[in-house]
Amino acid sequence: MTETGQPASDDQQADLWLGPEQLSSWVSVARLITRLPWAIDAQLQRDSGLSLPEYMALAMLSEQDDRTMRMSTLADQVSVSLSRLSHLVKRLESRGYVRREPDPSDGRFTNAILLPAGFTALEAAAIGHVTHVRQLVIDNLSAERLRRLGQDAERILQRIDSPAR
Amino acid sequence: MTETGQPASDDQQADLWLGPEQLSSWVSVARLITRLPWAIDAQLQRDSGLSLPEYMALAMLSEQDDRTMRMSTLADQVSVSLSRLSHLVKRLESRGYVRREPDPSDGRFTNAILLPAGFTALEAAAIGHVTHVRQLVIDNLSAERLRRLGQDAERILQRIDSPAR
Numbered sequence: 001m002t003e004t005g006q007p008a009s010d011d012q013q014a015d016l017w018l019g020p021e022q023l024s025s026w027v028s029v030a031r032l033i034t035r036l037p038w039a040i041d042a043q044l045q046r047d048s049g050l051s052l053p054e055y056m057a058l059a060m061l062s063e064q065d066d067r068t069m070r071m072s073t074l075a076d077q078v079s080v081s082l083s084r085l086s087h088l089v090k091r092l093e094s095r096g097y098v099r100r101e102p103d104p105s106d107g108r109f110t111n112a113i114l115l116p117a118g119f120t121a122l123e124a125a126a127i128g129h130v131t132h133v134r135q136l137v138i139d140n141l142s143a144e145r146l147r148r149l150g151q152d153a154e155r156i157l158q159r160i161d162s163p164a165r
Numbered sequence: 166m167t168e169t170g171q172p173a174s175d176d177q178q179a180d181l182w183l184g185p186e187q188l189s190s191w192v193s194v195a196r197l198i199t200r201l202p203w204a205i206d207a208q209l210q211r212d213s214g215l216s217l218p219e220y221m222a223l224a225m226l227s228e229q230d231d232r233t234m235r236m237s238t239l240a241d242q243v244s245v246s247l248s249r250l251s252h253l254v255k256r257l258e259s260r261g262y263v264r265r266e267p268d269p270s271d272g273r274f275t276n277a278i279l280l281p282a283g284f285t286a287l288e289a290a291a292i293g294h295v296t297h298v299r300q301l302v303i304d305n306l307s308a309e310r311l312r313r314l315g316q317d318a319e320r321i322l323q324r325i326d327s328p329a330r
Contacts, residue, residue, distance in 0.1 A: 016296065022311065135324060157197060
């Protein structure tokens, strides 16, 4: 069996199993999506005490004019479940970085609001984070390759959002 | 602030913050490394009751001639900590997929060994997993783009392993 778990010989499924070049590329991509999030999270945790999803939640909130987002929208943007986001926001609340309140326009929803201490923490974390992202990704690829990598990522994301059947 | 947490105006750090094209590409990559592992894990869990790291551990073991690996080597290959791997292997043990034993050549180490039931589970999971990986990634990009994507991933992985200082 190989790293994607394909039996070495099975003629009936010959069309399914990946060729050697495809397999090698996929193994690289699989390692990337395992290790890059881990590396980025480790730098943030070490230097700023924030996990990557916590950092992302603060950054998303900071982009809103009123620094406010519905929890369900924020969960979507950070790509976590609503229950995981609730735990995460509770931790940020305990540090005085955000607060929650019922949405004034519809009390069935809850809003998360970025507080000044959260904005300050985000600013302090940003320098180290962006420097690290530059080292690993941005300054490590040519402008053309980075552009293409972004396009490939979008193609894959579109397929995740609307699977071919 | 933008999605990477860069203040909109700060001349002193103008060289640090990402340009609009860089930022857009990075946001796509950041979404990919968040959502692709999640999508792959969800298919495996739904169709085979295996998490992605569990699947990877079984696949790695299956590639060894004796279906045996040191736990520390396996942790490295699956890109998880040794303590997370221990929990994971315990779950696989409880399903009769693997067993552990002290390394006969050096009792300080523990080996994980793939059992026939684990191999069967891996084979059953592989068809759905590879089909899904084809849909999302392999058949979604041209051969040339896939090859380049694999190369970009390797470049980034090398930088993770030996950070520029």
